Amino acid sequence: MQKDKAYYILFRTIHEVLKVEKLLKNHGLDTEVVPVPRNLSSDCGVCIKSKASVEELIPLLGDMVDIKCFVFDGMEYKPGKHGKTK
């Protein structure tokens, strides 16, 4: 199992995931679309995994709502800064 440190950002739809993937890649930021870790959500979808910092990532997400951000420190997932909620 992969144990490297990373940020995980969960969105409402795969449309948002792919929109953000495109956005982050256009900004030259490390981005990967991965299955949502089971301990973050029981959803069967995908999310964004990035090694870029939250400070770099969050401002790019604009006014997207209900974004859930988690930091994986190599051991456990901790809630990070959240986006706006509708």
Place this chain on the structure above:
Amino acid sequence: MIYLDNAATSFPKPEETINAVLHFLTETGGNPGRGGHPLAIDAARVVFETRERLTKFINGKDSERLIFTQNGTESLNVAILGLLEAGDHVVTTGLEHNSVMRPLDFLMKTRNVKVSIAGCSSNGELNIESLKKSIKKKTKAVIVNHGSNVIGAVQSLKAVREAAGDKILIVDACQTIGNIPVDVQREDIDIVCFSCHKALFGIQGLGAIYMREGIDVLPLRFGGTGSNSEFTRQPDALPDKYESGTPNTPAIAALSGGLTFIEKTGADEIRKKKRTLTKRIVKGLRAITGVHIYGEPERDDQLPIILVNIEGCQPSDVGYECNRAGICVRVGLHCSPLAHKTIGTFPAGAIRISPGYFTGERETDRLIEVFSTFAER
């Protein structure tokens, strides 16, 4: 075989369309948004990229508000059944297709929805004054056929919007999308519905609806979306709210190929070629005694659709003879009895000739030869 029924669906399809479907079926193949494996993600990318491109094509602001449907009819059903509630009043026109009239008929009988029909000339021109007069204080929406599948007449959306004021404007752009620029922001359209297999060069089984921000209608389908799977309630987030069930991803890939073809060839170039073919056919038909052409298909602001009848011949007989000559035209009522009543061709209908980008000049000449023999009989 000479194919002159491009208003029903464009044929043949460009190489770009065929290759896109082939690539999807042989290389991608996953179910978009269902699971996190590479082929499901690749399929989701096909859907995402095509949605973005199609949104740009109609100058939509936000691609998540572009919903894929099964066809133009489903798009109109989403708009009409999802928006209109018991007792609502709606205004539409005398040129509508049954994809508008049948859902409205259902709502008149089941939800007591009131429908007013604005008049149109027999040439297919919407009477804007009649539209204005039909709109009441309690009117919820105005539904307008942008371009007629029967007579090829195109309505000015600017004039329609001015007449509709602040009412919700629903535009049926099934025939115009790809043929005439459709710009949801410039034309101030609230909801636009269209199919993707005609002048967009996609394949059958795909339509789309774009709803501007602030418009919220009930979905027609509920079910799995690949998102929020832990909850049994339908998600609110777009586009998932309206896209339950596996989409027609091969057709979405095809649409992507169709859009590539339009970009490469140039929308203006495609329009120009269809106009030239239309004028060539009309010129040939006008020289044949006994051929009656409805509307003004030579006009550059009309669709590449020519509606005709031959004196003393039933349209169905002409259709049969065309079949025997290897020419595909569509005869009858074109799923639009109301439009035929407006034009004056109900109930027998008429013969519709609709050339496409791939129609050859020799093919149009052959059509004229065959029609000349009908008229001589």
